[in-house]
Amino acid sequence: MSRNHEGFEPPPRISAATADEPQRRAISDNPEFQALKRAQRRSGLAMTVIGVGGFLVYVLLSSFTPGLLNSSLSGHLTLGLALGLGQFVLMAVIARRYVVHMRTRVDPVARGFRTQLHRPTAEGPGRTAQHPSVPRQRAGEYRTW
Template identity: 50%
Template structure:
């Protein structure tokens, strides 16, 4: 008995997806959806660039300008320690801006698209129910 036939090893069975439901295809083609994706992607790229840039600046300053990083600001607080603690502030600002971005730009568009999907689903259900009521029923009119 092989490992594949017992399901105990080997690659998992391929994931098969059926055709995309008809009510979801128009939503991905909506200009609002495309705008939402672009806006979210742009924000993600900018936030990542700021975070990585801040970390990179800190590392480069620590490596190439140790005299500056060891300069005392107040007591035992050095410029390097202040910049290191500033990384937490930077992350907090990025998270705050992400939440503001989601609340002001993403959530309203998502609500509108959700309403559009519900409208498509309702229209599809009504169309199906109407076709079921008006379709001829072959079994009811059988000859004796």
């Protein structure tokens, strides 16, 4: 028998669209927010295309030009091995570029919108409107994403 039949109820689900819905809608309609979302999508798409494209070029070269990739560069190092190791470098550069892009261009704007969404209300200084079933954060606790 499940716990729900014994009188235990699961905690109530809280949707993201509770008390902040008008503020969320105002922010999502903001042209600056729309530009932020477009820039985030565009950069993510560009980095994905570069990563997948680099891997696809490597696979196609190894399939159709094995003689070229077997040519020796230095000792046992062949062009194919160098290009294969270059895939790790390419992924590291893409990951680093993504992190830098998010930190410098997206995060500051997103923090501004988050501050705007959670600005103090009539509940008192430093307090924000919160659903009654959500416990307030205590000092020294860290919130999850």
